[in-house]
Amino acid sequence: MDIAPSVAIHDSIPHHPLSVDTALSFPVMSHRVIDVCKKLFRKWEKLDDSRFSVETVSGGITNLLLKVSVKEGNGDNVAVTVRLYGPNTEYVIDRKRELQAIKYLSAAGFGAKLLGVFGNGMVQSFINARTLNPADMKKPKLAAEIAKQLRRFHHVEIPGSKEPQLWVDIFKFFEKASSLRFEAPDMQRRYETISFKEVHEEVTQLKELTDRLNAPVVFSHNDLLSGNLMLDDEHDNLYFIDFEYGSYSYRGYDIGNHFNEYAGYECDYSLYPSKDEQFHFFRHYLKPEKPYEVPEKDLKALYIETHVHVSFALVLGFMGPNSGKDVCHRF
Numbered sequence: 001m002d003i004a005p006s007v008a009i010h011d012s013i014p015h016h017p018l019s020v021d022t023a024l025s026f027p028v029m030s031h032r033v034i035d036v037c038k039k040l041f042r043k044w045e046k047l048d049d050s051r052f053s054v055e056t057v058s059g060g061i062t063n064l065l066l067k068v069s070v071k072e073g074n075g076d077n078v079a080v081t082v083r084l085y086g087p088n089t090e091y092v093i094d095r096k097r098e099l100q101a102i103k104y105l106s107a108a109g110f111g112a113k114l115l116g117v118f119g120n121g122m123v124q125s126f127i128n129a130r131t132l133n134p135a136d137m138k139k140p141k142l143a144a145e146i147a148k149q150l151r152r153f154h155h156v157e158i159p160g161s162k163e164p165q166l167w168v169d170i171f172k173f174f175e176k177a178s179s180l181r182f183e184a185p186d187m188q189r190r191y192e193t194i195s196f197k198e199v200h201e202e203v204t205q206l207k208e209l210t211d212r213l214n215a216p217v218v219f220s221h222n223d224l225l226s227g228n229l230m231l232d233d234e235h236d237n238l239y240f241i242d243f244e245y246g247s248y249s250y251r252g253y254d255i256g257n258h259f260n261e262y263a264g265y266e267c268d269y270s271l272y273p274s275k276d277e278q279f280h281f282f283r284h285y286l287k288p289e290k291p292y293e294v295p296e297k298d299l300k301a302l303y304i305e306t307h308v309h310v311s312f313a314l315v316l317g318f319m320g321p322n323s324g325k326d327v328c329h330r331f
């Protein structure tokens with residue numbers, strides 16, 4: 001797709017300061033979105049609005065994702081996604097870090113291409129593929145492919161600090177989660193049954209345990225759930241998407257968090273991968289070309305590394321932005 005930047009930023013991705021209020025009615029918001037697209041992409045500037053159509057792809061926990069289809073002057077039909085950041089999400093998502101990561105991950109072939117950035121969102125290429133469901137992730141062929149791609153993802157180098165962000169994120173969320181107040185008395189009462197002192201002690205103990213592991217630190221996806229995996233069945237292409245929680249972190253944490261996601265939105269932990277399923281994943285993660293040559297001791301070591309970190313995935317899920325989903329195993 002040949003899109004000329006109107007206002008170039010240092011890395012030549014078109015950029016415009018305009019924002020779109022997500023509280024607007026859908027028709028008004030659609031017009032604003034079309035306006036943003038025209039301002040970002042010069043070749044669409046003079047097209048009549050009737051050539052654009054806007055539809056909702058998903059109203060996720062953190063963003064509103066729209067599909068914008070455009071009938072171009074030469075008759076070509078193209079589609080992009082427009083992501084509008086949800087209000088206050090900047091408290092939990094570091095947008096600068098996200099944009100930086102997208103640039104390098106996209107260059108390494110991961111996710112949708114970044115096409116433009118505006119005041120409160122971004123435009124990316126539309127991926128023609130289906131979103132996986134938790135049961136798909138269990139299928140041996142797909143699990144092997146996810147493991148192989150995750151290995152590649154973990155090898156992408158993103159400039160900046162390589163310090164694991166897990167502690168920074170956990171303590172940041174801890175501060176926020178432990179100082180909430182609910183207006184509804186029953187919610188406040190339930191909230192007060194949580195012993196944040198105990199959670200703090202648990203996290204501190206786990207941190208000490210992890211330090212002893214000397215686990216590799218890699219650029220982690222940190223949110224590898226089925227909704228962030230898309231499969232183009234026709235071309236057999238698997239896509240990782242949604243890098244908003246991506247950061248340097250422990251390799252075992254990323255794998256453990258992915259295993260937790262087998263339980264799905266309903267938190268059905270009977271779906272958690274068995275030891276054999278985990279070893280299958282590890283084989284393809286450690287040696288994609290010769291998975292059956294991975295020594296047993298390496299499988300066991302990664303099993304331990306992953307399991308120490310699984311607890312963090314649960315703690316972070318409990319306090320973090322996805323807490324609504326992950327917290328249910330606790331209540």
Ligand SMILES: Nc1ncnc2c1ncn2[C@@H]1O[C@H](COP(=O)(O)OP(=O)(O)OP(=O)(O)O)[C@@H](O)[C@H]1O
Nearest residue numbers: 057058060061062063081112125126127131227242
């Ligand atoms: N570039 C894309 N092309 C086509 N579909 C997409 C694209 N990006 C996301 N989707 C679809 O939209 C869904 C939601 O995307 P995404 O997870 O990025 O949104 P989100 O707002 O961050 O969601 P949440 O906050 O719940 O994690 C995906 O599961 C996928 O079905």
